[in-house]
Amino acid sequence: MKLKGMIYIVLIVGLFSSFAMVYFYTKQKAFSENYKQFLSAMYYLENAEETLNYLILQNAIYTYHNHDAIAQKQQEINDTFRVLQISKILQDAHYKSIGLSLEKLQSQIQESNTKIEKFLQLNAGVKNSLLFLTRHIDNAAESLKQEQCSQECKDIFLNANLILRQYNNAIRMQDLDYIKDAKLILSNGAKEKKNIDFIQSFNLHATFLQEQYPQYIATTKSIFKSQIGLTLQQIRANFTALALNDFKALNAFSIILFSILILFLTTISFLFLIYMRENKKLLETKESLEYSLVYDQLTGLYNRTSLEKKLKTIEHPHFMLINIDSFKNINDIYGNSIGNALLKKIARLLETKLSHIDNIEIYRLGADEFGVLFTNALSSKVLNIAHILEKNIASHSFIFGELEIHITISIASNFIDPILENADLALKRIKKDPTKRVIEYRENLNLKKSVQENLQMLETIKTALLDDRILPFFQPVINLKTLKIEKYEALVRLELKNGRYLTPYKFLDTARKSYLYEEITRIMFEKSMRVAKVYPQYRFSINLAMRDILNDTLTKSIFEMFEEEKEVASRIDIELLESEDLHDIELVQAFIDKLHSFGSKILIDDFGSGYSNFAYFAHLDIDTIKIDGSIISEIATNNRKMHMLRSIHNFSHGMDIVNIAEFVETQETAMLLKEVGVEYAQGYYFGHPLPAPLERDEIIFS
Amino acid sequence: MIKWLLLSYFFLLPLLADEPIVPIPLDEPIDIPKAKLGQELFFDTLLSRDNSTACVSCHDIYSGGADERSVSIGFNGAKGNIQAPTVLNARYNFKQFWNGRANTLLEQATGPLSNPTEHNMDPKKVQDRVSLSNKYKKMFKEVYGTYSITYELILDAIVEFENALTTPNAKFDKYLRGEIKLTHEEQEGYKLFKQYGCITCHNGINVGGNSFQKMGTFVAYNASTTFPDRSEITHNMEDINVFKVPTLRNIAKTAPYFHDASARTLKEALSVMSKHNLGIELSNQESDKIILFLETLSGEAPKILDTF
Structure with missing residues (x-):
């Protein structure tokens, strides 16, 4: 303007x-x-x-x-x-x-x-x-x-x-x-x-x-x-001289005027050129805007907006959602430019591979997501295409100079409304299963149900918290030498309205994904410590996930409770559950030091399963190892497990670390454990989790 | 053909150039409607205060274009101070009035109109008078394309009429053009006219009217009355009794002669002139011959008077 x-x-x-x-x-x-x-x-x-x-x-x-x-x-x-x-x-x-x-x-x-x-x-x-x-x-x-x-x-x-x-x-x-x-x-x-x-x-x-x-x-x-x-001659001479000056002035003026005109013409042409160029730019911007409304800028495929529009116009859509597995890693390793180039190549490859099929449109929906929309297609045919496509891409070498990249894709196929959402659900499902690459959405996959259940569970937890129906159960831990109950492990339970109890396997995962988890942990500490106060003859242990240590407000409130009840705190042990995403060892050690200052002890829970990491022992002052049930339950029948047990025990012994065996369900197992020299044990053989500890430390075999 | 034309040109040129008198052109360009309007005005006593005098009252264009009275009678019977010169061929005079106080006919025309002893008018009055007339309104519209009559337009029309008042085809003009021969006496008269030096002052197209000369160059001329002479314009004592040399065209018809109308006949005038301005005495015979020559200078009546 x-x-x-x-x-x-x-x-x-x-x-x-x-x-x-x-x-x-x-x-x-x-x-x-x-x-x-x-x-x-x-x-x-x-x-x-x-x-x-x-x-x-x-x-x-x-x-x-x-x-x-x-x-x-x-x-x-x-x-x-x-x-x-x-x-x-x-x-x-x-x-x-x-x-x-x-x-x-x-x-x-x-x-x-x-x-x-x-x-x-x-x-x-x-x-x-x-x-x-x-x-x-x-x-x-x-x-x-x-x-x-x-x-x-x-x-x-x-x-x-x-x-x-x-x-x-x-x-x-x-x-x-x-x-x-x-x-x-x-x-x-x-x-x-x-x-x-x-x-x-x-x-x-x-x-x-x-x-x-x-x-x-x-x-x-x-x-x-x-x-x-x-x-007359004089007048003429004077006049001519005067007029000559005037003519000179006029001449100069005409040159100036002419220059102005030339300048004007140049300027106007120049401005006009600029104007034309700006106009062109504007037009281009407009075009590109219009383009980006419909097309994906990177690959030139249709974008999500186009898909949403298109879906509203056609009657029998069949959609194929394609996701590149671990695309984030490719970006991290090779950089975004290679990532983008790869996406382009994938787009072209999709076009080539699907070029012989009629009535389809290819979309790019997100960073690592593509889609193919079929109109009036047979479900079996689409699934077939998906399988072929998956294999084609998995076997394809994407070459960038000297770099050769191989990728895999996951494909979810769906023709049931809502098309996109269902495809998405199916894709999520397939991602959890490393053996599957192609899936077709079906109502009986219960994908929706689990979502609904999750929501219901959250509601249950919420109301339970409000009604104070989160409470600890206590499972006895036996000293295998004395066969006396020395401590109890506090285990969280959710009391349903009908009086039944839910074990943590049913609700803790759901809770962990919400803000409710912190509250549950706090309640567990509060209530367990209250119980521990009543039973001074026992030690108690409470479960905590490694990542909980990172939660400042949670640890703060735990230590506040410890400060209030120092005697009780000295009998409270923390069972840490290993997890893969803990990297700040120093922070964990600081937490352990603090616990030790209260007289509290540290257990590593479920050792021998999943991510068991010996490295912890080099850096952390661990007091006790709880050997995982998957080892204990099979020591009687599986020699390897027995070996593992012995190894863990020997290693612990060498480091002055005490062992607890869990999942002890038979006498035979208990005997074997005693023979190996494991100090403590727990399990149904010795006692189920109970609403409260027993007054006496005698084992009541059922 | 061209050769003949060239030859005749080279022969004729010196002949014409040598003759100090030139014939009046036969085809002066005239705007006839305008001149006719001028004529109407020229003849109209409306242009004098007491409706008694028209231009024509003192310039009788049907005979000589001058006044046969010594001095003209104008407004309320007032007498003029000089003999009215002829209006015929006046356009060829280098200046107008006896003392040349007007350079052009236009300048001249306003003189008598404003003179208290003549028309005794003023421009405003002239304009108002003429504007009131339906006849003139119509005529001015036709000639000038306007109903608004101004003094300037009135004078313009009169001047155009005066321009048309030429008297071509005098016998002498025809002679000059080689169309006829003069009689022996006339020829003799012209020769005397030249020999005695009349021609020195009376030359050119109007046989005079192109220089000023003292009345009595040779022998002082005592004018009985004081007339408005050249000294009135130049304020030079030497110019007392100096007047414009009058035209001799139609001289036979414009008696009386001289500014003071002192000569009633041509013969008298010749005798005065030869004595006072030439220092000679003409014999009867000579003066008769000269008069015969002078009579050949009378031309045809102006064509405009026969045009309707």
Whole structure:
């Protein structure tokens, strides 16, 4: 949007610069037109001035001359001058000096016009008198042909000719020297009537000429001395210089404007390109968004959303949920990039392997989950495909450079609604069974039931806790040497509303997965310690899982109870159940140290089953080992178990660790244990778990 | 063909150039409707304050275009101060009025209209008067495309009419064009006209009207009254008694002569001129011949007067 704003701004700038350009262009055009007009008027004036001078010269020389041309030229000069005066270019303050020069020119022209007017007046008189004198002499000469000419007549005639020549020379040379010294008239001494008349007429005009000549010649000279031509040249030179500057400025301005326009064009193109690119990006983002709504970005397969949509549209779906076994490990070991590449390869492999089957769609549903949706497919056929697929993939080598990865997959097939959830349940089930890779969901798998049972159990535990129906039972532990009861193991029971008891196998797993477990443990400690207080002759042991030690609040509350009842605490032993996920040995040892400070002892429960780990003994101060029932129950019949028993016992003995055997159910077993040297025993042979310990330490065999 | 044309051109050019008098063109471009509107105005006494005087009252374009009275009679019987010059061919005069105070006909026209002794009007009044007339409204609309009549348009129309007032085809013009021959006496008269120097001032298309000259260059001329002369414009003492050289076209029809109307006949005028401005005395014979020549300068009546 910011970009759009910029485009608009640049467009406005461009628009303005275009307007400026047009405005400038018209200005420039007007200026150059005005300039041309002014200059051509100037040239015309210069020309007209020359012509006028020429015409006046003609007029001075020719006897007959048409004045019209002069008047017309003067009129033209006036008109042209008017054009100059009102020229638009002079309105600029810049050209003020030209305007002032024009005023000077105007007065010069007016002066010249006055002189021309005067010249024409004088010239007419002078010309006419010269003409008269010439004709006067001619006429006299003509009459001389018929009449006698006296000496007087001859003298007069000669003198007259001489005088006329002087005047003619003077006018031709425009020089007063020819006439200014002498008095150029005929003397009045004639006696003959004819001669007297001639002289009178001659002198009339000669006198006139002598009078007029100085003024006439001065006027003529001053006309030709006129400064108009010079003034015109100066004005033109000044004007051209000024205009040249203006033209330069205009030129510079036009370059600037043009540059702006170029800049504008470049910017707008650039912005437009950016805009196009952004637009494209936006479109791409939109496309990719739309794509990611439907497709999985990594593999290009349809995604879970597509599947959910699709499931709503088809009538008889059959779904195959494929899970890569331990895919997390692959990511951990080889890294995510290999993991992703592997997923892609799997996707392609699925496509290839299933390419020959119609009406299917392949999906990627989660990190390590794929799915194949069949429409109108036979269940047996789908199952068959699943088996083949599983085998194909298990035997396939995924090669990444030098790396070769083999994977296995689990497939759950399902056509019963809800399709996805059921497939999921079935898959979970199959994961628990390492021997199975393919499963078809069936109602009779009771997958749902167990879920429901879990929920019910949780509800039962919850209400039991509320009703205080969680309680310890106590099973006697016998000293095999004395055959006396020395201690009791507290075992948790849930009392049902109908008065029956549930053993921990029924509910503790469920409880462990919820927050209720902690509460149960606390109650066990509380109630057991209360009972232990009443039976000071016995030691008691309470079960705790290794991971419970990590639960700070739980251990804290246990030790609080221990602090309160120190005497009782010294008779309470803790039976630790081994588990695989305990790594913080130091923490466990710290816990054991604390227990020891109360006089409490530590048992390792169920030793010899599952994850029995000798390493514990290197780091932990263990007091007692309870040998697992799976060994004890078979020592009479199985030699190997007997050996194991002996080994465990020997090893314990060497480490000053006492042994308890559990699951002792027969006398024979008890005898064997005694023979081996096992110190303690418990089991149905010696006594079932009871709601409370026995007052006496005698064994009551049933 | 081209060769002949070129030849004739080179022969004719010096001939025409040499002759100091030029014939009146036969085909002056005229806007006829405008000129006719001008004519209407020219003849209309509406243009004077007391509805007594029209332009034509003093410029009788049917005979000479001037006033046969010594001075014209204008508003309320007032007398003018100078003899009315002819309006015919006035467009060829380099300046207007006896003392050349107007450069153009347009400048001239406003003079008599505003003169208190003539039409005694002012621009506003002229405009109002003409605007009231339905006849003029129609005519102005036709000519100028507008009903708003202004003083400028009124003058423009009158000037166009005056521009049309030319008198071509004078006998002398025909002679100049080589169409006819002059009689021997007329030819002689023209020769004298030149020889005695009349031509020095009376030349050009209007045979005068293109320069100023003193009345009495040679022998002082005592005017009985003070007339508005050139000195009124130049304020120069030397220009006293200086007037525009009048046209000699149609001179036979424009008596009386001179600014002061002192000469009743051509003969009288010739005698005054030759004495005062040429310093000569013409014989009877000479002056008759010159008069015969001058009569050849009378042209045809302006075409516009026959155009409807």
